[in-house]
Amino acid sequence: MRADLSIAARILRLSLRELLRNRVGLALLFLIPGIFLGIVRLTAGALPVPIEVYFQNDVVRLTPPQVDVSIVFVSASVAGFLSAYFALTLFQQDFDYWRHGVFMGLRPVTLLLGRFGFFVLLAAALAVSTTLLVAQWVSLKQAMIALSGYLLISIIYGTAGAIAGSVTRDFLVAVLASALLADIDAAWLQNPVYYTAAERMDLIRWLPAYYPTQLVFSAAFDDRVNWLALRGCAAWALGLFALLLGLLHFKLRGLSGRSHR
């Protein structure tokens, strides 16, 4: 048990070093938020925009300035996309190496603990920096809940990215699948200006970014905690994590615990 924890900690440290050696990834970490938020700052206006936020029993209509809505929304999309990309690299690139590790005696649960543990730390760092960045321009009503929203969208989209990376060995296909989902869901359908006027909300509510973006909007512009969104986020995160576990178990089956047959 102690040896497994020590190996998990070693995998976590190595994952951090791998990230620091991934120059493209590091550049994206600064470039994507810089470009997207820069464009928002350059283009969005101060006029109020009507948006709706969905609580357990009621719908709250708010009218924050367009620039504030855009900053909060674009930040959530960017956090989702970046975490999907990083999780994908963690669970797809060099996966054969970790398969071989399992063959040599590494327990799959130790691998998951180290790799997913590092991803959660990365998502937390992403959420904290996103919240701090957003707070420079938008007066967040509940900063800690907004941070939770950014963390949860990072974890949900990151797990989705890890699943995409586990399903296909083709990095480009996996990146495209993650980017497409993030683009359609987090960057388009969950845009409050779009969904507030949408005729059919049913589909939009069943997408993974719905609850985290609702959590972020309610925390940014309202005083109440959105428990419905929190529960929805937890369900999505746990469901996707269970799916990832199942996929990894399937991919690593037969490698550990060899016995005479």
Place this chain on the structure above:
Amino acid sequence: MSHPVYLDCQSVRKSYGRKVVLEDCGFVVESGEVVALVGANGSGKTTLLRCLLGFSRPDTGQVRLNQHLGYCPQDNYLDRRLTVSEHFDLAAAILQRTWDVSAAWCTSLIERFQLGAHLLTLIGNLSAGTYQKVKFVTSVLHRPELLLCDEPCDGFDWAMYEMYWSLIGELRASGAAILMITHIAYERDRFGRILTLREGRVHEG
């Protein structure tokens, strides 16, 4: 006096759809033996290896192997973004969960295969021959009793080739069994036996 059997493959059959790749494959490898398994491209060597290692389930048949196993695959599986030293440290820590990994043995392997100068190099920046050496050394860090190698000498220069054979001799002398999978067995006298995979069956010689 008979030696303990470290690898026992009995009547293994494997097919993919209608294509039968292995048909009634059987052989044993005993302690202290160095055996080559040769065959033409596409003869089923890799499929047989996958069945031996448990990566692929045979349709019928049985495989029994010593659990103190080392495996050097042909694939370039190493993580390109780790240094050689980080890789060896992790591999040793993983192997140490189950087996005894002696620091002196690991150091001697690194010295003998002239990897000391590459310990801080990223695996992605290694030459093909050095990459192969790292792969091979990884498979013997725990001094396995049974070693399965798939084309282990690819990219070795002559000095390394000799070093490789000297190490194989050492392992063999200590009672290990070695099965080497290769297209062509050069220097046949280096092997105790040569098995040929032809038309899905294993033939002696």
